[in-house]
Structures are given as structure tokens and as C-alpha cells.
Amino acid sequence: FLQRLTGHRLTAHSLWITSYERVAHAYGFSLPDFLRQHTVFQYVTAYMPPVVRQRILQNLSEEGYVYVSMIRRSVIGEHYLKLCPSCMTEEIRQYGESYWHRAHQLSAVEVCLQHQVPLHWTTQKMARVTALVPPHEAGGYLNTQGANSLPLQLKLALATASAKALWALDSQHNVVQTYRQRACALGYGYIGPRMHG
DSSP: OHHHHHSSOOSOOOSSOOOOHHHHHHTTOOHHHHHHHHSSHHHHHTTSOHHHHHHHHHHHHSTTOOOHHHHHGGGTTOOEEEEOHHHHHHHHHHHSSOOOOHHHHSTTOOBOTTTOOBOEEEEEESSOOSOOOOGGGSOOBOOOTTSOOOOHHHHHHHHHHHHHHHHOOSOOHHHHHHHHHHHHHTTOBOSTTOBOO
């Protein structure tokens, strides 16, 4: 099925993004809408000027062109998929199965924003796999006690900022300006409008 959707002999596909229009169409979306609503595209481009984001979106639409290093930044430092036990319970009750949440997987996100509870790291690797099980079938959890001793309020603030970047639509110009102003105020700017990476 994956080979038919992509036109390539693939046995696995990225969890985070696609450049294959037929993958989006299989879910009833255009590729741009699928990228915005069901991948990490919005998150990794949230602080880019709209013209740059649009150019990247156009390039992704060209068969086989994927910004692999850019996408990896969305989950940098994370090696295992995370889940919220409350989300999982609600989804099983409502849908009969659970699903992986993009917002839970983002780098430095350790709490579920909806339920404000710590996320559980599963033993399911965050990598291309031929068969990805849903959260309720993921098996055991990894011991992450003491992994990050940040206060809950700071963890919630990180999860909130990450979710806003992930779920934002194309009207993000003010976010870019605010980000640049704050970065310059913190000393990451060169002379003029340029900033360190």
C-alpha cells in the first residue's frame, strides 16, 4: 500500500512529515492542508517569515524533496514515543483505539497540555518502523523519574508554546517579529536585524 501511495519501494514512512501527495489524498487532504494539520510542518516553520514558509511548502510539494534535518529538530533529544494515559483512556472510550499525538512528541514537551499530567515514555522507538502500534498496544514504559526536575508551571509553559507553534495557521508574522525582538533583546543579534542561528 505504501509503495502504491508513494511510487517508491518503501517499507516505512516518516511519522513527522511527507512529501507524497497521494499520502495526503488517501486521508482526504491536499498536500498543503495535510502538512499543516497532520505533520510537524507548522512547528518547524513557526518562527520563519511567511515567504520562507511558503517556499518550503512549495519545495515539499515537489516529489521526494524533504527537509530531513529541519524535521529532526522538532524531536531533537527525544528517542521514544510519549503518551498521556488520560488521552489514551478517553480515546479508547470514544473511538475504540488510541493514537499518537504530535504535540506530545515535540522536543522538551513532558506534560499533556489538555490534562496537565506528566507524559509517559514508551518503549516504542521514535523512528521509521514498518509497523507502528497504537499507544494502548505500546507495552511497557521507560523509567523517566527525575529525568527533568523543572517545575510543573515551566513544563506547562513549554508545552503551551510548542502547541501554539504546532497548531498555528499561516497568520504567524507577528510571532516571527516577536521572536526576533526577544532574541535580539537576549543578546543573540548582530548589528542591525540579523541574528545568530
